[in-house]
Structure formats: structure tokens, C-alpha cells
Amino acid sequence: MIKLPEPVEDVVVNLLRLANTKLPMDIGWALEAAAGWETNEIAYSQLGAIMDNVKKAEHIGRPMCQDTGIPVFYVRGRFDSTISDSIRAGLERATKEIPLRPNTVDPLTRENPGNNLGQGMPIIHFIPTADDFTEITVLPKGAGSENMTRLGMLNPADGEAGIKRFVIDAVLDAGGRPCPPSIVGVGIGGTSDVCVAMAKEALLQPIDEENDDPVLNRLEGELFQSLNSSGLGPMGLGGSTTVLAVRIKKAYCHTASLPVAVNIGCWATRRASAKISDSGVEYSQGVKL
Amino acid sequence: MITLPLDEKTARSLKLGETVYLSGPVVTGRDEMHLRAMSLPDESIPDDLKGAVLFHCGPIMSRRDDGSWAVIAAGPTTSARMNSVEAGFIRRFGIRAIIGKGGMSEEVSEAMRETGCVYLAATGGAAISLAEGLSKCKGCEWEDLGMAEAMWRFDTSRFGPFIVAMDSEGGSLYRNVTESLVRDY
Numbered sequence A: 001m002i003k004l005p006e007p008v009e010d011v012v013v014n015l016l017r018l019a020n021t022k023l024p025m026d027i028g029w030a031l032e033a034a035a036g037w038e039t040n041e042i043a044y045s046q047l048g049a050i051m052d053n054v055k056k057a058e059h060i061g062r063p064m065c066q067d068t069g070i071p072v073f074y075v076r077g078r079f080d081s082t083i084s085d086s087i088r089a090g091l092e093r094a095t096k097e098i099p100l101r102p103n104t105v106d107p108l109t110r111e112n113p114g115n116n117l118g119q120g121m122p123i124i125h126f127i128p129t130a131d132d133f134t135e136i137t138v139l140p141k142g143a144g145s146e147n148m149t150r151l152g153m154l155n156p157a158d159g160e161a162g163i164k165r166f167v168i169d170a171v172l173d174a175g176g177r178p179c180p181p182s183i184v185g186v187g188i189g190g191t192s193d194v195c196v197a198m199a200k201e202a203l204l205q206p207i208d209e210e211n212d213d214p215v216l217n218r219l220e221g222e223l224f225q226s227l228n229s230s231g232l233g234p235m236g237l238g239g240s241t242t243v244l245a246v247r248i249k250k251a252y253c254h255t256a257s258l259p260v261a262v263n264i265g266c267w268a269t270r271r272a273s274a275k276i277s278d279s280g281v282e283y284s285q286g287v288k289l
Numbered sequence B: 001m002i003t004l005p006l007d008e009k010t011a012r013s014l015k016l017g018e019t020v021y022l023s024g025p026v027v028t029g030r031d032e033m034h035l036r037a038m039s040l041p042d043e044s045i046p047d048d049l050k051g052a053v054l055f056h057c058g059p060i061m062s063r064r065d066d067g068s069w070a071v072i073a074a075g076p077t078t079s080a081r082m083n084s085v086e087a088g089f090i091r092r093f094g095i096r097a098i099i100g101k102g103g104m105s106e107e108v109s110e111a112m113r114e115t116g117c118v119y120l121a122a123t124g125g126a127a128i129s130l131a132e133g134l135s136k137c138k139g140c141e142w143e144d145l146g147m148a149e150a151m152w153r154f155d156t157s158r159f160g161p162f163i164v165a166m167d168s169e170g171g172s173l174y175r176n177v178t179e180s181l182v183r184d185y
Ligand code: SF4
Pocket: A065, A066, A067, A068, A069, A141, A142, A143, A144, A145, A177, A178, A179, A266, A267, A268, B075, B076, B077, B124, B125, B126
């Protein structure tokens, strides 16, 4: 068994607290910048209310949004099979201590166990690497934005234009439901399942960093421009701040396929990471898988 | 500032785009609460629901040592999920105002116009600021539905701000925005 400097259960409680009470700095800056250029009065008031709420939540140490979501975990580096149990224990404790809203229910009976657990929960993705640290990342995903997820198995002939149309329609058809201004996670390629997973992982990338891939970087910029010229605005009430960023991840796909997925992150795209090494635990809120 | 309960005349006087704050009784309700209430006969319906201001919200609540409830965070949930039941709900219970996010369907707008009800847009995710206006929790109905889905009763004071986003004349800011959306592919 791998010996860690701090019990994983405690690290998970800390991570959930950090993610839910403190908005990542890059998103806070993007909101401030948006408030600076927004000329629509209602839109400006919505951005102001969001920023005000973020400050209060951080100050009193409470979740910034009542929908503390379904926490999606990513575990990278070295780990053993006991880590799942520790994550579950940490989530159950955090639900009581922070507190988080008990969100998980049986999909058919809608029965709620009250502890954010249940069959298949929480969702944990494992990425084994040869590194000598364990990195645990959490992305609490609220339903307002998650429910707007779209997967399109486009035809290769649809090309870049088809991808853009698909993303723009997904964001604009969602309207005010996912609490815009949003961060738009896009997956291009892979198989259907991988494509949707990439769209969600894209939400973990800091929004003040350029995409390493020049083509994706250009596409992100173009989509950002058109979405913010759409007029949808914060909460779908009009204005020029519909998205704070577009983030894209890609993977190779079958020669006959062009999968595209959109996973919207609301303004409250919460994330936190802990890098656990022999020398201690380092927490951060800007991660790249 | 509007003092609740809301009467039809006041509801009908609210103008599209106007900012309002509320003080008085409010109840919460989401998907399951709507289904439960609609499945019950009139005599089993809590009085608070009649003519109510309905907040589409599943709050985070915490029980104090003395058994009373404290609100931790309470922002609006996506109203469109209730589109299919809301028109009937408004007509049956005489709902005067709905607080939510994202707006509702044309069918709901029509029921609002008919009965004199408005839709108030709260800033989605502003759960701490909005909870400040929920001055007292007066308990909950249908607790078996779970914390998010139960019907919570609150006294509010300077609760808001909200924007009148659908008025009782059939006007809707969401419709206005949607109709003029620019899709620059
Ligand atoms: S979409 Fe995001 S900000 Fe809006 S209610 Fe859900 S979790 Fe909160």
C-alpha cells in the first residue's frame, strides 16, 4: 500500500471545501473583465450579483451555489485500489461538514440516500502515470449546466464549419438554463464516450491560458467571438457576455466519424486539485489533465 | 419592495425589466414537489401553497441543535424543467409569482397572463446573497422527497433582487432575447 503524508479522506474534504467555497481565480478575473465591457444594464447587474455572491461565499466559507453538484474526481499519478474507498468516505464526510446538498438519487425510484453516494457514485476517473505523486482533482458539476450536454456524431464532410454550428447551437439553444456566462467545454474526435469525457475535462483547463494546439486555439477564439456576439447574455436576459471561455480537447477518431461533444460549465465552474507527494500536499485550482 | 402575499392587481402592475425585492412568505418547489401537489386532493394541500410566491429552488439546509432549520445556500434552479406541469399548477393553486432562472414556456406564459402571475428572474448561482433574504425557515412539507425536492416555507425580508422577466401581459424578456439571437456560424 502506498503511504501518503495525509489521509486521502481528509484531502478530499479539503478539496470539496476549496472547490465549493472559492471560485478559481482565472474565472473571477474573466467575470471582472466582462463586467468592464458589458454595456447592457441587466447583464451588468447579473455579473455584479455573481461577483458579490462569490466574495460572500469565500468570506463565510459556504458553497457559492446551492447546487454543489455531482463531484467528478480525476486521480492521476501513483495510487492503489484503496483510494476509491477513501474518496467515498471523504465525500460522505464533506456532505455533512461543509455541508453539501445531497444530490444523488436512484434514477428510477428517485430515492435519495442523503450522502451523495449510491451505485456508481462518485464518479472517479483514473489516469495511472509513472509519477511519484498522487494528484486528485475534483470538478463539482451542477445539473443546470450538465443537463445541456450534447453529443453529435457528425459526418467527416461537415468539417470545421459543422463543428462550429454544432457548438453554437448547443450553447444558444440552452439559453439561460445553464447559468451563463458559461465556460464551454468541447470534445472533438475519439469515440462517442471519449468525446463526451473530453468535453468535460476541457472545463478543467485554466481559461487564461492559450490552447497548446494552434488550430484549437484559433477555433476557441472564433467560437468565443461569435457566442459573445449572439446577444444571449448573462442568465439569458440579453447582453454581450454569454461565455467566459471556450475550451477544446481533441483525440484522433475513426476515418468515418467526426464526434463532437459540448459540456457546458456554468459561471460557477468549480475545480480544485491536490498534489500529494512524500513532502506534503499542495492545493491548487488551475489544473490540466 | 413588495410586501407579500401578492394580490392580482400588484402582480399585474409589475413591468417587464423592472427590479424588485420581496418581503413576506415564500415557498420552494421543484419537479417532485409539483408532482406531489398535483397528485393530492385539495384538502391535503398545505394552505401556504394557495396564492403563493413559488421559488424554484432546492436549498442547502442544516438542522440546528434545537431542531429548527438554518438555510446555508439557496439560489434558483432551472425553471424549464417544470414547463410541462407549471401551467396547470399556476391555475390550480393561483400562484402569483414564480422565482427561478432561465424562464419558462409559452404555455406557462399564457397561464400567467390568464391568472395574473409573473416570473421573476433571480441570478443563477447567487445562493449566498439570496439566502440572506430568507430571514426565517418555517419548516418543510414532504420531507420524504429529500432536501432539494421538499417544499420549504420561508419568511423573507428584502429578498432579491429579481428582474421581472415574464409579466402578466404575456411579455417575456427571454422571448425577446431568443427572437433577436444572432447565430454567427
Ligand atoms: S448551473 Fe451552476 S451556478 Fe447555476 S444553479 Fe447550477 S450549479 Fe449553480
